[in-house]
Amino acid sequence: MAKEPGISVLTGDDAAQYIRDVAGTIDAGTVKGLLRAATHAEGELKSDISSSFSQGGTGQLSRNPKATLLQSRGRIKSAGAFLDLVYADIQDRGGVIYPKPGNKWLRFKGSRGWATVASVTIKGKGYVARAAKAAAPGVNQIMGREIGISISRPKMPKKK
Numbered sequence: 359m360a361k362e363p364g365i366s367v368l369t370g371d372d373a374a375q376y377i378r379d380v381a382g383t384i385d386a387g388t389v390k391g392l393l394r395a396a397t398h399a400e401g402e403l404k405s406d407i408s409s410s411f412s413q414g415g416t417g418q419l420s421r422n423p424k425a426t427l428l429q430s431r432g433r434i435k436s437a438g439a440f441l442d443l444v445y446a447d448i449q450d451r452g453g454v455i456y457p458k459p460g461n462k463w464l465r466f467k468g469s470r471g472w473a474t475v476a477s478v479t480i481k482g483k484g485y486v487a488r489a490a491k492a493a494a495p496g497v498n499q500i501m502g503r504e505i506g507i508s509i510s511r512p513k514m515p516k517k518k
Contacts, residue, residue: 380509385434387508389427392437394504395497396425400439402493403485410483419443439489452482 403423423439441447448455455478457464466473 384505384508387504388501389434391501391504392434393425393427395493395500396427396437396439398496398500399489399493400425402496403439403441403489406485406489406492407483410485419446419449422446439493441486448480448482450482450484450486452480454479 400423404420407420407423419441422441422443424442425437426440427437428435455464457476463474463476464478466475466478
């Protein structure tokens with residue numbers, strides 16, 4: 359039976375090494391893609407936070423999102439853009455703020471002097487969901503490109 363042009367047959371150690379090379383290259387490409395995709399998502403999140411507040415005074419909230427790779431037992435598991443401010447979730451989803459235990463009142467300094475209230479209800483801005491939706495096409499494109507590049511890199515070893 360004649361071999362088709364361009365097809366190599368690998369066996370034994372050569373085949374095992376090729377499979378390890380492909381897996382390593384795909385892992386590296388996936389990590390690179392995840393970080394690039396997370397950085398893209400970070401930019402979308404920062405942009406949406408900035409546009410969600412009409413006063414423009416988002417302060418630390420718009421500067422806080424960070425692209426992060428998450429590890430599980432030494433291997434990269436996933437990546438994303440994360441906010442680590444204690445008030446980020448309530449700003450995004452909304453909710454009621456109560457005084458700390460032992461205090462009866464919340465005190466705020468506003469444009470009209472100091473305000474004292476038992477609780478405050480915050481309407482959520484929804485910036486996380488909007489940013490995720492806006493980032494999705496770019497994330498898919500980035501991951502597809504990086505994994506495609508990774509798959510095309512390993513070269514079949516020459517048969518000896």
